[in-house]
Amino acid sequence: MDLIFRIAAIGILVAVLNIVLNKSGKEEISMLTTLAGLIIVLLMVLQEINRLFSTIRTMFSF
């Protein structure tokens, strides 16, 4: 359950960072922070999906 809240926190943090960086004129850095946030979220969700697939594999005897 906390995974969903963690992803939400990262998303909002990245959004705020973006706005601040854009206002201070550093567009490329804000682009990088967006990518970094996206990759972190992607890795976290991939672990969750891996757990889901292994559960299905064991349960339905793939």
Place this chain on the structure above:
Amino acid sequence: MDILRFVGIGIVATAIIVVLKSQKPELGLWVTLAAGTFLFLMGAGRLSAVIDLLRNYADRSGIDSTYVTTLLKIIGIAYIAEFGAEICKDAGESAIASKIELAGKVMIIVLAMPIMTSILDLVIRIMP
């Protein structure tokens, strides 16, 4: 009641997605994925109990275990294909979703082949 927890988590996840979509549309997909997998993992415990029960009854009643295993595999494939297809539809990629469903159907047909052949053999043997 567990159903309250399920619905609660679903609504909370949807609310978070709405907030995130306004700021960062690309993160919405990941929250959907996380919520979907989490909800399934919560329900998986009960589902495995039902599956074990089904398997016990099948063994006791003398049904060949390959049929039950194939049946469970087909259910698993159907579930995963539907899971992937819905996620792709949410993200707006209905073309990819239909391809995933097509692949799921093909694999299910391939798995169902041996059962069909065994039924046909049975019928042919019974025919005079």
